[in-house]
Amino acid sequence: MESEAGFLSTDKIIEVKGLTYCYSDGTKALEDINIDFYKGQFIAFIGQNGCGKTTFSKCLNGIFKPTEGKILVNGLDTALPRINKQLVENIGYVFQNPDHQLFNNSVYDEIAYAPRNLKLNEEQVRERVLVASKISGVSEGLFEEHPFFLVKGLRQRIAIASILSLKPRVIIVDEPTTGQDYKQSIEVMEFLKMLNEELGHTIIIVTHEMDIVAQYAKRVVVMNDGKVLTDGTVKEVFANPELLEQANVKPPQITRLAQALKSYGFKNNVISFDEMCEQWESRV
Structure with a gap:
């Protein structure tokens, strides 16, 4: 799959073939999804509430x-029994509310929990904790603190550190900016960008924040009624307001402004203020 810089890769890391998922009451949440994801991509799942993006x-x-169907993560079939130990070393999940995955009485034990479950010795565990906490911006001075007494931004970093301690290739973060102010949101997203660009993790975010998508994602998957409505680069997806309307999604304000001024020569795929200024300057 080819497009923007950083979007081209032939190293397939997730394969989804004919995926259908039904809840226990019979409700069909996902239907016949076929899609692949590649190493090093930064992907955003978008769509209205109930469209299936979190379930996916x-x-x-x-x-x-x-x-029905099959999902392969780095060749591992997610439906196989006793696959979880191998799976968590390949793909990690950070919940929308970090409190849903924090349950130890100290920051150190929280980050150490997963590698201990892998039966690593304590020296190996400590090495993973130190590396994961350093990458995540969790200082050693917090190791004895109880996670629930820390602010949400730190709790989220601890949750991410606990995932990083497993050294997964893919990290999924559900609503990374929900409940945080602008400064905290940018800090989290810059951290995920670093994991993607400097350390090579494939990042998948589930989000309603289109400005965040425009600024950080390279690939966008739009979901509607349990299906993938469209899939492409940020510019390709945001340049199609009619399709986004089907998913009840509005592109960023700057994109909508450019589209409203299309008759004046602005392109319909503008995703940043700088682009808008460049196009304006090219007209005068």
């Missing part, structure tokens, strides 16, 4: 098992 992300992680 949990299927990728193996939290939910396909009702």
Whole structure:
């Protein structure tokens, strides 16, 4: 799959073939999804509430098992029994509310929990904790603190550190900016950008924040009624307001402004203020 810089890769890391998922009451949440994801991509799942994006992300992680079809993560079939130990070393999931995955009485034990489950010795565990906490911006001075007494931004970093301690290739983050102010949101997104660009992790975010998508994502998957409505680069997806309207999604304000001024020579795929200024300057 080819497009923007950083979007071209032939190293397939997730394969989704004919995925259908039904809840226990028979409700069909996902239907016949076929899509692949590649190493090093930064992907955003978008769509209105109830469209299936969070359910889809949990299927990728193996939290939910396909009702029909197959998901392969680095060649591992997520539906196989006793696959979880191998799976968590390949793909990690950070919940929208970090409190849903933090349950130890100290920051150190929280980050150490996963590698201990891998039966690593304590020296290996400590090495993973130190590396993961450093990458995540969690200082050693917090190791004895109880996670729930820390601010949400730190709790989210601890949750991410606990995932990083497993050294997964793919990291899924559900609503990374929800409940945070602008400064905290940018800090989280810059951190995810670093994981993607400097350390090579494939990043998948589930979000309603289109400005965040425009600024950080390279690929966008739009979901509607449990299906993939469209899939492409940020510019390709945001340049199609009619298609986005089907998913009840509005592109960023700057994109909508450019589209409203299309008759004056502005392109319909503008995704940043700088682009808008450049196009304005090219006209005068």
